Amino acid sequence: MKHGGNVFEIEQKYGFDRRCLLDFSANINPLGVPKLYKKMMMDAFDDLINYPDINYFDLKNDIGEKYNLSVENIFVGNGGVQVIFDFIKAINPKKSLVVYPTFGEYERAIRATGGQVEEFFLKEEEDFQLNAEEIMERIHRDLDLVVLCNPNNPTGTLTNKSLLENLLKKCRENNVFLMIDEAFMDFVEGAEEYSLLSQVETYDNLLITRSFTKFYGIPGLRLGFGVCSHPEIKGQLREHGIPWQVNTFGSYFGRVLLEDGEYEKKTHLWLKEETPRFVEELKKLALFKVYPPSVNYILLKLLPSQLDVKGLKERLLVEKILVRDCSNFKGLSDRFIRIAIKGKQDNDRLLEVLKRI
Amino acid sequence: MKHGGNVFEIEQKYGFDRRCLLDFSANINPLGVPKLYKKMMMDAFDDLINYPDINYFDLKNDIGEKYNLSVENIFVGNGGVQVIFDFIKAINPKKSLVVYPTFGEYERAIRATGGQVEEFFLKEEEDFQLNAEEIMERIHRDLDLVVLCNPNNPTGTLTNKSLLENLLKKCRENNVFLMIDEAFMDFVEGAEEYSLLSQVETYDNLLITRSFTKFYGIPGLRLGFGVCSHPEIKGQLREHGIPWQVNTFGSYFGRVLLEDGEYEKKTHLWLKEETPRFVEELKKLALFKVYPPSVNYILLKLLPSQLDVKGLKERLLVEKILVRDCSNFKGLSDRFIRIAIKGKQDNDRLLEVLKRI
Numbered sequence: 001m002k003h004g005g006n007v008f009e010i011e012q013k014y015g016f017d018r019r020c021l022l023d024f025s026a027n028i029n030p031l032g033v034p035k036l037y038k039k040m041m042m043d044a045f046d047d048l049i050n051y052p053d054i055n056y057f058d059l060k061n062d063i064g065e066k067y068n069l070s071v072e073n074i075f076v077g078n079g080g081v082q083v084i085f086d087f088i089k090a091i092n093p094k095k096s097l098v099v100y101p102t103f104g105e106y107e108r109a110i111r112a113t114g115g116q117v118e119e120f121f122l123k124e125e126e127d128f129q130l131n132a133e134e135i136m137e138r139i140h141r142d143l144d145l146v147v148l149c150n151p152n153n154p155t156g157t158l159t160n161k162s163l164l165e166n167l168l169k170k171c172r173e174n175n176v177f178l179m180i181d182e183a184f185m186d187f188v189e190g191a192e193e194y195s196l197l198s199q200v201e202t203y204d205n206l207l208i209t210r211s212f213t214k215f216y217g218i219p220g221l222r223l224g225f226g227v228c229s230h231p232e233i234k235g236q237l238r239e240h241g242i243p244w245q246v247n248t249f250g251s252y253f254g255r256v257l258l259e260d261g262e263y264e265k266k267t268h269l270w271l272k273e274e275t276p277r278f279v280e281e282l283k284k285l286a287l288f289k290v291y292p293p294s295v296n297y298i299l300l301k302l303l304p305s306q307l308d309v310k311g312l313k314e315r316l317l318v319e320k321i322l323v324r325d326c327s328n329f330k331g332l333s334d335r336f337i338r339i340a341i342k343g344k345q346d347n348d349r350l351l352e353v354l355k356r357i
Numbered sequence: 358m359k360h361g362g363n364v365f366e367i368e369q370k371y372g373f374d375r376r377c378l379l380d381f382s383a384n385i386n387p388l389g390v391p392k393l394y395k396k397m398m399m400d401a402f403d404d405l406i407n408y409p410d411i412n413y414f415d416l417k418n419d420i421g422e423k424y425n426l427s428v429e430n431i432f433v434g435n436g437g438v439q440v441i442f443d444f445i446k447a448i449n450p451k452k453s454l455v456v457y458p459t460f461g462e463y464e465r466a467i468r469a470t471g472g473q474v475e476e477f478f479l480k481e482e483e484d485f486q487l488n489a490e491e492i493m494e495r496i497h498r499d500l501d502l503v504v505l506c507n508p509n510n511p512t513g514t515l516t517n518k519s520l521l522e523n524l525l526k527k528c529r530e531n532n533v534f535l536m537i538d539e540a541f542m543d544f545v546e547g548a549e550e551y552s553l554l555s556q557v558e559t560y561d562n563l564l565i566t567r568s569f570t571k572f573y574g575i576p577g578l579r580l581g582f583g584v585c586s587h588p589e590i591k592g593q594l595r596e597h598g599i600p601w602q603v604n605t606f607g608s609y610f611g612r613v614l615l616e617d618g619e620y621e622k623k624t625h626l627w628l629k630e631e632t633p634r635f636v637e638e639l640k641k642l643a644l645f646k647v648y649p650p651s652v653n654y655i656l657l658k659l660l661p662s663q664l665d666v667k668g669l670k671e672r673l674l675v676e677k678i679l680v681r682d683c684s685n686f687k688g689l690s691d692r693f694i695r696i697a698i699k700g701k702q703d704n705d706r707l708l709e710v711l712k713r714i
Contacts, residue, residue, distance in 0.1 A: 003600065008410035018407070026408060033405050042399060048390050048577035050375070051383060053365035078435050078579075078602065085599050105600065112597035220405035220605030222435075240469035242442050243360065243462065245435065247604055248577030 003104075004324040004338070005219065016320055022346055024339040025324040027153070027184070027297040029217040030346065031270065034263045037216075037256045041249050052244055052251040059246065062254025063225055067197055073229045075237055078245045080183050080211030080224030085109045087207050087226055090236035091177050093144035099130065101155060101331035103181065106147045118143070121331045127291065128155035128299075132163045139170045146171055149181040151188065151294045154326055154338040158294035161194055168196070172205045179207040183224070186215035187295035189268045197227060204230040212253060214296070215267065223250040271296060271341065278347045285354055293341065299326070302335045309334055312357065319353045360461075361681040361695070362576065373677055379703055381696040382681040384510070384541065384654040386574040387703065388627065391620045394573075394613045398606050409601055409608040416603065419611025420582055424554055430586045432594055435602045437540050437568030437581030442466045444564050444583055447593035448534050450501035456487065458512060458688035460538065463504045475500070478688045484648065485512035485656075489520045496527045503528060506538040508545065508651045511683055511695040515651035518551055525553070529562045536564040540581070543572035544652035546625045554584060561587040569610060571653070572624065580607040628653060628698065635704045642711055650698065656683070659692045666691055669714070676710045 005026025007018040053059075056076050064071040077083035088109040096110045097118045107117050120138055122128040130148070139146065146167070151158040164180070171178045185191045192198070200206050211224040223246060228234060256263070275293060282290050287307075288300035302309060309325050316323055326336035341347065362383025364375040410416075413433050421428040434440035445453075445466040453467045454475045464474050477495055479485040487505070496503065503524070508515040521537070528535045542548045549555070557563050568581040580603060585591060613620070632650060639647045644664075645657035659666060666682050673680055683693035698704065 003408070003411065005408040006411055007407055008414065009412070012414065023407070028406055033403060038402055041402065045395055045398065046390060048575045049385055050364055050380070051360070051362040051576040052579075054360060054363055055366070057365060057369065078599075078604075081601065082599055108597070218405045219408040219601075222409075222601060222604045240465070242435075242439055244438065244576075244579060247435075247579045247606075249604075249606070 002328050007322065010317070010322060014317065020320055022321045022342075022349060024342065024350060025322045026219065027214050027295075027340045028219055029215055029267055029296065030342045031263065031267055032217045034216060034256050034260050036260050036263075037218075037253065040252060040255065044248070044252055047248050050248070052246060052248045054243055056246060056251055059251050059254045062257050066257045069197065069227055070201065070229075073200060073227050073234070074225055075228065075241075076223070076225045076246050076250075078247075079213060079222040080181070080209050080226075081105050082222075082245060083209045083224050083226035084179075084181065085112065086237060086241065087179060087209065087228065087233070088115075088145070089113055090233045090240070091145055091207075093177070095143050096145040096147060097138055097143055099135070099146075099148040099152070101128070101326070101329040102149045103153050103183075104329070106149075106179075106181070110145075110147075115144075119330065122152070122155060122157070128152070128157050130157070130159045130163065132166070135167060136170055139167070139174050139176060141174050143174065143176045145177045145179060147179045147181070149183070150194065151184045153184065154297065154324065154329060154332075154336075155299050156291055156293040156295060156297060158188065158194055161196065164196055165199070168199065168203050168206055172203060175205075177205050177207060177230075179209065181209045183209065183211040184214055184295045185210065186264075187267070187271060189272070200227045200229050204228075207233070216256065216263070221250055221253075222247070223253055270343070274344055274347065275341055277344075278341055281347075281351050285351070287354060287357075296341045298339050298341065300337050300339065302337070307357070309337055312337070315357050316353065321350055321353060359685050364679065367674070367679060371674065377677055379678045379706060381699065381707060382679045383576065384571050384652075384697045385576055386572055386624055386653065387699045388620065388624055389574045391573060391613050391617050393617050393620075394575075394610070397609060397612065401605070401609055404605050407605070409603060409605045411600055413603060413608055416608050416611045419614050423614045426554065426584055427558065427586075430557060430584050430591070431582055432585065432598075433580070433582045433603050433607075435604075436570060436579040437538070437566050437583075438462050439579075439602060440566045440581050440583035441536075441538065442469065443594060443598065444536060444566065444585065444590070445472075445502070446470055447590045447597070448502055448564075450534070452500050453502040453504060454495055454500055456492070456503075456505040456509070458485070458683070458686040459506045460510050460540075461686070463506075463536075463538070467502075467504075472501075476687065479509070479512060479514070485509070485514050487514070487516045487520065489523070492524060493527055496524070496531050496533060498531050500531065500533045502534045502536060504536045504538070506540070507551070508541050510541065511654065511681065511686060511689075511693075512656050513648055513650040513652065513654060515545065515551055518553065521553055522556070525556065525560050525563055529560060532562075534562050534564060536566065538566045540566065540568040541571055541652045542567065543621075544624070544628060546629070557584045557586050561585075564590070573610075573613065573620070578607055578610075579604070580610055627700070631701055631704065632698055634701075635698055638704075638708050642708070644711060644714075653698045655696050655698065657694050657696065659694070664714070666694055669694065672714055673710065678707060678710060
């Protein structure tokens with residue numbers, strides 16, 4: 001499976017120092033590792049000599065407080081992707097409906113349990129918005145699980161809450177689990193209006209996965225969580241879960257969640273200022289169709305021209321700029337790329353290089 | 358599942374600061390986090406903003422060099438226990454034979470795949486040495502997997518290589534996988550004479566798991582690896598593995614393996630000096646039967662007296678000393694405890710408190 005952000009592969013292949021690469025291929029907050037956290041971890045280094053708290057008591061409490069969730073419904077994992085795999089293994093779905101184009105690991109996790117995947121495609125002609133009527137028609141009693149990502153990666157589309165609530169109800173009527181990956185939801189200002197976290201206690205067929213990786217600039221740390229209130233699924237997770245999934249550094253992350261409100265504010269401010277400017281400048285280039293972003297990345301489609309994605313990617317690499325070629329996303333043609341929104345200076349560098357091309 | 362080393366639980370339950378606890382319940386190298394590594398990690402903190410290398414190219418290369426293994430047979434994981442779960446999931450055994458008393462996660466991992474467990478018990482009257490004849494008789498075509506730990510936890514018994522090689526052959530004749538957890542093997546001086554690592558390329562029914570947690574004093578980091586040459590199992594692991602299992606700090610650990618030979622020497626020197634002295638002193642107390650350790654922990658059986666393990670544990674806790682009550686190990690009665698061998702000063706503190714009891 002190919003993912004964005006593999007600066008190590010580029011380093012090996014092209015001999016670049018990965019620290020000199022301008023990586024637009026991974027959707028990581030350019031504010032970087034929160035300063036409070038960095039200081040905390042330096043002090044906590046010697047704690048590595050202990051096993052992490054096997055119950056993750058503090059971490060779960062802090063997550064519960066931050067997102068207003070019952071601690072007993074919270075499951076922490078070695079990155080959001082671990083929770084995705086754990087949830088799907090616990091559900092053990094025979095037949096799943098996955099909404100494409102999307103993150104490839106849902107399908108891999110389903111196949112790892114031996115399950116079948118039905119495909120639901122967001123349509124290019126509908127700008128990849130979820131078509132409410134069509135998805136409702138696809139929910140039936142033979143299904144075990146529906147998986148979607150909101151905001152969706154790589155399209156950047158944000159589905160509204162009432163549509164998802166209707167879908168959730170229809171799923172419950174048909175005895176189907178609905179798993180929503182909200183890995184990028186923290187980037188949405190006023191996320192409560194979009195997130196279904198608050199519905200987990202009411203709907204026990206709902207599972208939500210979240211990640212701290214992207215928003216807090218710590219993909220190297222591996223930390224995410226999931227929420228679920230279904231008694232049997234929770235029992236499965238407890239009985240078959242692998243111990244010590246989150247490392248000591250991750251287990252201390254709760255303090256950042258609760259105390260570093262500044263980081264959150266700064267992130268939202270940066271996005272609010274930089275997104276419209278960057279989108280406008282990208283449009284001016286007349287190289288791409290620019291899909292309106294809801295969070296910190298933008299889907300672009302190359303307009304008809306002699307340049308293809310492979311060529312563009314290679315030209316950018318010469319300038320040590322990395323973008324995400326989206327041709328291995330099911331449901332996208334080979335004309336799409338995804339770029340992260342970074343700080344103004346980095347974005348300007350990309351714009352300047354694109355202008356030259 | 359209860360494990361040793363849960364200082365967080367003790368902290369919550371008794372209100373002690375976990376840093377003031379003398380933890381004999383987890384078998385961790387008292388030399389602590391290698392200094393070279395600590396320095397490296399402080400410098401590498403900002404690398405958390407990148408995903409770890411999804412292929413763990415450097416880490417696998419360094420492990421391969423250190424242990425003389427082919428890189429393509431190495432699988433790294435979020436602690437040895439992750440590799441144990443991954444290997445067992447890939448084998449998907451219907452019927453497994455597990456050698457008890459031992460680490461509880463083998464059975465949990467087998468049950469997580471829906472497999473059955475047959476029990477083979479090491480006998481107290483044989484000082485928990487593996488009985489070659491008896492285990493050979495238990496290998497038959499209906500089995501899919503045999504799991505044992507060498508040196509065994511918690512008994513400290515080290516099984517000799519020729520016995521294991523015979524077992525390995527018998528397993529191969531019967532189409533049975535043999536998984537050996539060598540989590541503590543690095544503590545054995547001249548480990549090559551005991552480890553079956555070098556047999557992995559010859560026997561594709563052999564799987565070995567290792568841990569860096571104990572030897573390098575980093576249980577909080579989560580890092581282990583496994584070795585296997587079986588084409589189908591390797592295919593399963595690649596196809597269904599969860600990405601980014603090892604965090605960035607773990608992915609840089611290879612340098613310590615290759616460059617910090619001092620740490621290894623110091624560890625073996627400490628064990629060689631401290632073990633016989635500590636064992637002698639423990640024997641003098643006339644409180645326990647002391648099982649001869651092969652590595653950095655000792656199994657003790659309380660001699661008939663008014664004191665039971667629970668009472669002893671409580672009395673030690675008052676002194677802020679934590680030992681491992683072994684009563685939840687299948688195949689051990691409620692008269693056993695396990696203690697780590699620590700530095701002379703800490704060991705003396707335990708001896709002094711035990712004398713008073």
